[in-house]
Amino acid sequence: xxxxxxxxxxxxxxxxxxxxxxxxxxxxxxxxxxxxxxxxxxxxxxxxxxxxxxxxxxxxxxxxxxxxxxxxxxxxxxxxxxxxxxxxxxxxxxxxxxxxxxxxxxxxxxxxxxxxxxxxxxxxxxxxxxxxxxxxxxxxxxxxxxxxxxxxxxxxxxxxxxxxxxxxxxxxxxxxxxxxxxxxxxxxxxxxxxxxxxxxxxxxxxxxxxxxxxxxxxxxxxxxxxxxxxxxxxxxxxxxxxxxxxxxxxxxxxxxxxxxxxxxxxxxxxxxxxxxxxxxxxxxxxxxxxxxxxxxxxxxxxxxxxxxxxxxxxxxxxxxxxxxxxxxxxxx
Amino acid sequence: xxxxxxxxxxxxxxxxxxxxxxxxxxxxxxxxxxxxxxxxxxxxxxxxxxxxxxxxxxxxxxxxxxxxxxxxxxxxxxxxxxxxxxxxxxxxxxxxxxxxxxxxxxxxxxxxxxxxxxxxxxxxxxxxxxxxxxxxxxxxxxxxxxxxxxxxxxxxxxxxxxxxxxxxxxxxxxxxxxxxxxxxxxxxxxxxxxxxxxxxxxxxxxxxxxxxxxxxxxxxxxxxxxxxxxxxxxxxxxxxxxxxxxxxxxxxxxxxxxxxxxxxxxxxxxxxxxxxxxxxxxxxxxxxxxxxxxxxxxxxxxxxxxxx
Numbered sequence: 001x002x003x004x005x006x007x008x009x010x011x012x013x014x015x016x017x018x019x020x021x022x023x024x025x026x027x028x029x030x031x032x033x034x035x036x037x038x039x040x041x042x043x044x045x046x047x048x049x050x051x052x053x054x055x056x057x058x059x060x061x062x063x064x065x066x067x068x069x070x071x072x073x074x075x076x077x078x079x080x081x082x083x084x085x086x087x088x089x090x091x092x093x094x095x096x097x098x099x100x101x102x103x104x105x106x107x108x109x110x111x112x113x114x115x116x117x118x119x120x121x122x123x124x125x126x127x128x129x130x131x132x133x134x135x136x137x138x139x140x141x142x143x144x145x146x147x148x149x150x151x152x153x154x155x156x157x158x159x160x161x162x163x164x165x166x167x168x169x170x171x172x173x174x175x176x177x178x179x180x181x182x183x184x185x186x187x188x189x190x191x192x193x194x195x196x197x198x199x200x201x202x203x204x205x206x207x208x209x210x211x212x213x214x215x216x217x218x219x220x221x222x223x224x225x226x227x228x229x230x231x232x233x234x235x236x237x238x239x240x241x242x243x244x245x246x247x248x249x250x251x252x253x254x255x256x257x258x259x260x261x262x263x264x265x266x267x268x269x270x271x272x273x274x275x276x277x278x279x280x281x282x283x284x285x286x287x288x289x290x291x292x293x294x295x296x297x298x299x300x301x302x303x304x305x306x307x308x309x310x311x312x313x314x315x316x317x318x319x320x321x322x323x324x325x326x327x328x329x330x331x332x
Numbered sequence: 333x334x335x336x337x338x339x340x341x342x343x344x345x346x347x348x349x350x351x352x353x354x355x356x357x358x359x360x361x362x363x364x365x366x367x368x369x370x371x372x373x374x375x376x377x378x379x380x381x382x383x384x385x386x387x388x389x390x391x392x393x394x395x396x397x398x399x400x401x402x403x404x405x406x407x408x409x410x411x412x413x414x415x416x417x418x419x420x421x422x423x424x425x426x427x428x429x430x431x432x433x434x435x436x437x438x439x440x441x442x443x444x445x446x447x448x449x450x451x452x453x454x455x456x457x458x459x460x461x462x463x464x465x466x467x468x469x470x471x472x473x474x475x476x477x478x479x480x481x482x483x484x485x486x487x488x489x490x491x492x493x494x495x496x497x498x499x500x501x502x503x504x505x506x507x508x509x510x511x512x513x514x515x516x517x518x519x520x521x522x523x524x525x526x527x528x529x530x531x532x533x534x535x536x537x538x539x540x541x542x543x544x545x546x547x548x549x550x551x552x553x554x555x556x557x558x559x560x561x562x563x564x565x566x567x568x569x570x571x572x573x574x575x576x577x578x579x580x581x582x583x584x585x586x587x588x589x590x591x592x593x594x595x596x597x598x599x600x601x602x603x604x605x606x607x608x609x610x611x612x613x614x615x616x617x618x619x620x621x622x623x624x625x626x627x628x629x630x631x632x633x634x635x636x637x638x639x640x
Binding site for chain 2: 168169171172173175176177179180181183184185187188190261265268269272273274275288292295296299302306309310311313314317318321
């Protein structure tokens with residue numbers, strides 16, 4: 001793969017795509033910066049911190065750069081779909097465009113990827129479909145990270161009876177398969193939007209993060225600096241969020257990034273089964289589902305939304321993989 | 333050992349009741365009237381509706397419904413579906429099919445996943461390793477229903493090796509393709525977990541000791557390395573059997589396998605509460621028993637773990 005190595009020297013591109021990491025990095029280092037004076041020492045300390053190290057490591061990974069560029073592109077596509085195509089994704093022209101084959105000369109035009117069984121531009125639908133997937137992915141991940149992070153933090157920090165109760169609740173939710181639970185929940189909504197999918201997946205999906213967070217907090221809680229903080233009279237909130245959180249968040253970020261791809265796939269599966277998003281929302285899952293009727297005669301109707309979905313999921317999983325490798329010193 | 337098992341079983345009891353209560357609430361308290369759905373477009377006679385509701389205990393408060401359901405469940409009665417068929421009957425027809433499918437998928441992902449993980453974990457950075465990583469990454473990112481269509485089109489329609497849909501679920505050659513599709517995602521996880529775990533254990537002290545003792549390579553890998561590396565893999569595989577049965581909903585739909593996934597999908601769509609709750613309850617039991625077995629297996633795999 002020669003182009004991967006080309007990307008190696010290509011640096012300024014991906015920065016905005018990793019802004020969340022950057023943000024977490026600032027949080028992690030805030031603790032140190034408080035106690036140290038602005039001097040050479042700070043610079044060296046920063047370079048040796050987990051986040052600084054990870055960031056330096058990440059910048060040199062082709063996998064990370066490729067996935068970050070892809071995600072950046074997808075996010076822009078989700079926010080400004082009209083910048084990528086002039087065609088209207090909902091305009092159906094059965095007379096002229098019924099199942100028209102892809103026309104490669106129509107570069108970036110409406111007919112580039114061909115037309116579907118209702119005479120709609122597949123290219124436009126692929127571009128506009130990014131919004132539903134990206135929104136669901138990011139919002140569900142945000143919801144489960146906050147919910148699961150809080151539950152795991154409280155269980156791990158307080159321990160004892162609180163931990164036992166929260167751990168059993170986690171076990172209860174963990175026993176219900178995500179897809180099955182979401183099907184049952186979403187079936188109760190007669191009209192389903194992106195937000196109903198977010199609520200359903202967020203309600204059922206927080207357990208994994210909670211378990212990871214609880215485990216991390218249990219380890220970090222034993223550290224000397226936490227004991228010292230407590231001895232110095234730091235309150236519960238300060239201990240939790242200033243001392244423990246920055247040091248326990250790394251595995252959570254890794255799991256959350258990888259899970260993001262999974263939520264996008266789950267949304268597509270739900271929409272595919274007819275119990276996820278509905279028209280007029282444009283979703284790759286719905287398009288793949290309606291393409292199955294013409295799969296023999298016009299496979300391209302299935303191919304393009306399926307490819308877009310796979311590339312999106314792939315990008316987030318690669319990002320998560322790269323972040324994990326950078327944050328996990330055991331694998332260095 | 334005995335007291336550990338007892339403690340674990342006791343812990344499972346609240347989880348069992350909690351999970352079944354949760355699914356019960358999700359099915360019966362969310363909007364959408366199942367009895368009205370029975371009548372379709374027609375306006376229902378209120379007296380008939382009331383009698384049906386009474387028959388299925390739907391006119392009782394939700395906690396009474398749950399207690400009633402649980403009381404019957406412990407006598408082996410999973411209730412009756414709204415079409416009048418006992419849920420046990422429905423499940424007896426569909427579960428064997430799904431169990432065959434899931435076991436086939438399970439064996440496939442376990443054997444191939446371990447082999448691939450071993451091959452790539454032992455030689456990190458080699459060609460095989462990169463190949464396994466790329467392949468598994470592709471499988472993880474392509475959603476199962478897309479994979480199912482690709483497999484169906486290539487192996488059934490174009491090559492004609494298998495039938496596109498399953499006509500006879502006793503014919504394992506017909507079940508092979510759906511099983512491979514169903515197990516493919518987990519296969520990728522098993523391979524990657526094994527690879528990571530082996531990579532970590534390769535550097536362990538006991539490995540250096542084993543090599544220094546002059547043990548043959550085969551013994552080192554099978555007795556020491558693999559056995560110690562299996563713990564995370566076993567954890568995953570244990571919870572995966574239940575997940576495979578639940579995940580069969582997509583695969584069974586595309587390959588027309590008349591198993592639990594198909595029945596469950598129809599039941600959810602038609603708001604067949606008793607059937608949905610019954611099937612999910614069985615899946616929860618499978619999951620709980622599997623995770624107990626996994627915990628007990630830890631002690632077998634790693635002699636350092638002893639349950640007092």
